[in-house]
Amino acid sequence: MKPKIAFFDFASCEGCQLAILNCEDILLDILNLVELVEFREALSETAPRYDVAFIEGSIHRDEDIERLRNIRARATYLVALGACACNGNVQARSNFVAPAVNYGEVYGDEARNRVQVDPDHWGLWSHTRVRPLDAVVKVDAYLRGCPVVPQEFLHLVKSLLQGTQPFFPPNAVCVDCKMNENECVLERGLTCMGPVTWGGCNSICVNKGYVCDGCRGTLPHANVEAHIELMREHKIDDRDIRSRYRLFMGAEPIGRGV
Amino acid sequence: MSYYLATQKEIVDWIRRLAAENRLYFPEKHGAASYRFTRVGPGSDIQFDHYTPTVVPPVKLLVPAREELLHFRTDADGKTEVQPSLDTSFRIIAGVRSCDLKGIFLMDLFFREGVPDAYYLARRENTAIIGYACNTPCDERAFCAAVDSLDHTEGADVYITPVKGGDLLVEVKTKLGEKLTDGVDWKPCEDGAARRIGAVTARPEPFGRTFPAALPEISKIVEKNYESPVWDKHVKRCFSCGTCNLVCPTCYCFDVADDLHLDVASGNRTRSWDGCMLPHFAEVGGGHNFRPEPAARQRHRVNRKFTYLPEKFEHGAACVGCGRCGRQCTSHIDIFDIVTDLIQEGAR
Amino acid sequence: MKTGTEYYHQLARDTFMPQPGRIVEIADMTAKDRYFRVELEKPLGHHPGQFVMVSVMGVGEAPISISNGPGKDNTLEMVIRRIGRLTQVLHDLKVGDTLGIRGPYGSGFDPANFYGRDVLFVAGGLGLVPLRSLITPVVAEANRFGKITLISGCRNPSEELYRDQLDEWTDAGIEVIRLVDGTENMPWKFGVGLVTEPIPKLKLDPEKTVAALCGPPVMYKFVITALGARGVSYDQIYVDLERRMKCGVGKCGHCQINKIYCCQDGPVFRFSDLALLPEALL
Numbered sequence: 001m002k003p004k005i006a007f008f009d010f011a012s013c014e015g016c017q018l019a020i021l022n023c024e025d026i027l028l029d030i031l032n033l034v035e036l037v038e039f040r041e042a043l044s045e046t047a048p049r050y051d052v053a054f055i056e057g058s059i060h061r062d063e064d065i066e067r068l069r070n071i072r073a074r075a076t077y078l079v080a081l082g083a084c085a086c087n088g089n090v091q092a093r094s095n096f097v098a099p100a101v102n103y104g105e106v107y108g109d110e111a112r113n114r115v116q117v118d119p120d121h122w123g124l125w126s127h128t129r130v131r132p133l134d135a136v137v138k139v140d141a142y143l144r145g146c147p148v149v150p151q152e153f154l155h156l157v158k159s160l161l162q163g164t165q166p167f168f169p170p171n172a173v174c175v176d177c178k179m180n181e182n183e184c185v186l187e188r189g190l191t192c193m194g195p196v197t198w199g200g201c202n203s204i205c206v207n208k209g210y211v212c213d214g215c216r217g218t219l220p221h222a223n224v225e226a227h228i229e230l231m232r233e234h235k236i237d238d239r240d241i242r243s244r245y246r247l248f249m250g251a252e253p254i255g256r257g258v
Numbered sequence: 259m260s261y262y263l264a265t266q267k268e269i270v271d272w273i274r275r276l277a278a279e280n281r282l283y284f285p286e287k288h289g290a291a292s293y294r295f296t297r298v299g300p301g302s303d304i305q306f307d308h309y310t311p312t313v314v315p316p317v318k319l320l321v322p323a324r325e326e327l328l329h330f331r332t333d334a335d336g337k338t339e340v341q342p343s344l345d346t347s348f349r350i351i352a353g354v355r356s357c358d359l360k361g362i363f364l365m366d367l368f369f370r371e372g373v374p375d376a377y378y379l380a381r382r383e384n385t386a387i388i389g390y391a392c393n394t395p396c397d398e399r400a401f402c403a404a405v406d407s408l409d410h411t412e413g414a415d416v417y418i419t420p421v422k423g424g425d426l427l428v429e430v431k432t433k434l435g436e437k438l439t440d441g442v443d444w445k446p447c448e449d450g451a452a453r454r455i456g457a458v459t460a461r462p463e464p465f466g467r468t469f470p471a472a473l474p475e476i477s478k479i480v481e482k483n484y485e486s487p488v489w490d491k492h493v494k495r496c497f498s499c500g501t502c503n504l505v506c507p508t509c510y511c512f513d514v515a516d517d518l519h520l521d522v523a524s525g526n527r528t529r530s531w532d533g534c535m536l537p538h539f540a541e542v543g544g545g546h547n548f549r550p551e552p553a554a555r556q557r558h559r560v561n562r563k564f565t566y567l568p569e570k571f572e573h574g575a576a577c578v579g580c581g582r583c584g585r586q587c588t589s590h591i592d593i594f595d596i597v598t599d600l601i602q603e604g605a606r
Numbered sequence: 607m608k609t610g611t612e613y614y615h616q617l618a619r620d621t622f623m624p625q626p627g628r629i630v631e632i633a634d635m636t637a638k639d640r641y642f643r644v645e646l647e648k649p650l651g652h653h654p655g656q657f658v659m660v661s662v663m664g665v666g667e668a669p670i671s672i673s674n675g676p677g678k679d680n681t682l683e684m685v686i687r688r689i690g691r692l693t694q695v696l697h698d699l700k701v702g703d704t705l706g707i708r709g710p711y712g713s714g715f716d717p718a719n720f721y722g723r724d725v726l727f728v729a730g731g732l733g734l735v736p737l738r739s740l741i742t743p744v745v746a747e748a749n750r751f752g753k754i755t756l757i758s759g760c761r762n763p764s765e766e767l768y769r770d771q772l773d774e775w776t777d778a779g780i781e782v783i784r785l786v787d788g789t790e791n792m793p794w795k796f797g798v799g800l801v802t803e804p805i806p807k808l809k810l811d812p813e814k815t816v817a818a819l820c821g822p823p824v825m826y827k828f829v830i831t832a833l834g835a836r837g838v839s840y841d842q843i844y845v846d847l848e849r850r851m852k853c854g855v856g857k858c859g860h861c862q863i864n865k866i867y868c869c870q871d872g873p874v875f876r877f878s879d880l881a882l883l884p885e886a887l888l
Contacts, residue, residue: 032520158520171537172500175536178504179531181312182289183291184501184586188290194588223498
């Protein structure tokens with residue numbers, strides 16, 4: 001029997017689901033192997049049970065938590081799909097801004113004042129605590145990146161079909177860069193999150209002439225102290241260093257600690 | 259063995275002729291200050307000028323970052339047929355500096371020893387190498403002279419040395435070299451050996467960085483300093499990113515992984531570059547890691563270059579002094595500095 | 607030196623291509639350890655203590671200890687713990703399925719080195735699996751050896767391997783000391799304690815004793831210390847080590863222990879030969 005897979009999204013741009021839909025050349029082959037029961041970007045159904053639930057997006061509100069727990073209860077295997085689900089992504093930067101300031105920035109002072117005095121709207125303040133999935137439920141596998149890497153998605157699907165776990169080596173982006181013979185961005189006088197960031201992305205940003213912004217989250221063995229020192233040597237001030245860490249890693253302990 | 263004298267232009271034209279008929283690789287500028295061994299096409303820029311060692315050494319053409327070892331297909335009856343995937347195509351690598359020639363020479367030793375490696379040796383046998391001498395150090399990180407690779411020419415089929423007057427001295431070293439230079443109209447050079455010595459003696463002295471100890475001593479010092487604060491000192495800034503391994507001309511450790519195609523019936527087994535500085539290199543299935551600390555991994559790497567492999571292969575050092583590891587390390591942790599520290603530590 | 611395309615093709619096949627092995631028996635030993643008996647196309651021709659590379663094409667390959675004693679038939683016995691990507695898939699295989707086998711690899715024990723001596727085996731957890739390849743031929747020729755003793759320890763009663771085999775060896779007159787770290791409220795009629803604990807009280811003549819050890823990395827130092835305290839000479843202690851391996855032929859580098867390669871120079875070592883290899887034991 002084909003495994004039933006489902007896609008769900010929380011606070012996200014749905015770009016990861018799009019990244020998967022974009023694998024047009026192999027999408028039909030994948031659909032031969034699995035039964036897609038929920039996919040907001042593609043169709044709309046509900047099922048009582050999922051073999052694999054792919055979840056995109058970060059968790060903000062109380063109702064998100066409830067919905068996520070509900071999916072977890074129905075899913076045998078739960079995959080965090082993309083940077084929002086794995087490490088909070090850019091929206092977690094709002095964790096460092098006072099809720100009222102944030103609200104005022106987005107909706108203006110008048111709206112903010114109204115919301116502050118109206119108890120019916122107080123639930124909105126929970127928006128301001130952005131969490132990755134694993135802050136709420138057990139996550140079985142992480143597909144990192146903003147967006148996810150199709151090859152990693154494929155590896156995960158194939159592994160599960162074979163009855164085993166996917167394996168993503170905890171190596172820095174530097175490994176991908178060397179495999180691609182990239183000139184180190186430091187040679188261009190720039191700085192990079194690559195040495196502390198989970199690789200496996202095929203160093204796509206550096207290949208294209210940009211630097212690594214760390215969208216795949218910090219490695220478990222990341223030498224953050226040395227990395228900060230390195231940034232300082234390149235005349236990056238501490239405020240900017242903090243900002244670089246919080247760009248994608250704001251909901252991670254490291255991003256909070258810098 | 260025969261010698262010719264040729265002009266820069268004659269050599270470049272010759273390279274272009276070879277490239278028109280063969281898969282030929284040459285160091286080409288890439289990025290702000292780097293070079294890559296790149297397949298030469300009609301529009302390629304070929305310059306024998308000064309360059310710093312390429313990001314990745316030319317041995318990548320003999321040990322690619324990823325290579326297929328086996329491919330398989332399972333038929334409807336469940337019978338699986340497995341076949342090796344061997345690359346026996348011919349290629350020419352030109353502009354290979356002595357440090358990288360030495361790297362390939364050492365790789366030849368490593369892959370021939372014990373159970374010979376079919377994949378490496380099949381490529382190697384079908385590879386022609388055109389070497390190029392350095393008359394000045396490429397940059398301040400080189401220490402090729404200190405590890406006896408500055409004058410390494412073995413393994414090259416043709417070896418080119420710039421000589422006084424701006425001409426290039428071409429040394430044809432093998433039968434394959436003769437084939438590559440068949441029909442050239444360069445001026446034969448009777449006193450080639452003497453001219454080569456002339457170029458060598460005109461080099462700056464010392465050439466690049468030198469160790470405060472001789473090579474045989476260094477092996478003993480590194481071995482003796484198995485327990486040393488030096489190992490901890492340098493890894494403070496280490497990211498365990500494996501760059502030093504991946505850019506090393508004599509690192510050949512590999513990982514093996516399978517891939518199943520989406521037909522769920524065929525697939526392949528590939529090997530890819532791995533490195534002993536990567537955190538999980540020595541971790542077994544049960545989760546035990548035999549080198550969990552970066553310092554232990556660093557010590558292993560340095561020992562491989564200066565004691566383990568030299569002892570096994572009875573060769574001075576398995577480090578060719580190209581300087582890539584220190585140059586490309588984001589924290590500029592330099593194996594030269596580590597070894598120098600160990601020597602000074604030993605002298606204390 | 608041989609060269610040529612045909613030679614390299616043959617070399618690649620000989621080195622990396624697995625031979626098919628058909629699973630003829632599977633038995634659960636514990637909740638996570640499963641016994642496999644595999645029928646090969648030709649005899650394995652192995653020494654005790656050697657290993658094979660087991661693979662499922664499309665999933666991967668891993669080193670697995672050979673558990674049966676040397677023999678002329680085509681049998682390979684293994685006990686595989688469900689621990690990683692490959693072993694998960696191996697656990698899903700059924701009798702009649704095929705897996706890939708390369709090897710045997712590594713050095714092994716030579717039982718002839720033990721003739722006339724008292725033999726002590728110390729096994730911790732999965733260590734009993736490779737040791738069985740040596741215990742079997744020793745027990746089969748018990749009259750050529752002195753006293754034969756096996757200390758076998760595991761975490762708790764549910765994790766004991768080869769229970770029937772341990773009974774058989776006991777019946778054959780071998781002193782088998784069966785231990786668990788703790789009973790964890792499970793029925794258990796044997797001893798409780800670490801494998802080191804019986805060593806001081808063992809009836810053994812240190813001059814005549816040869817010991818073979820296999821177990822988790824933390825075990826060796828303690829057992830060797832206990833044996834040393836009894837006066838057993840270090841060149842009479844053999845250890846069977848575990849390392850990560852990707853090739854089995856001394857190239858991939860993962861199994862390196864200082865200057866030696868576990869896959870070629872080991873996995874069985876005389877302890878006195880490890881004196882200059884600080885990475886060998888914890």
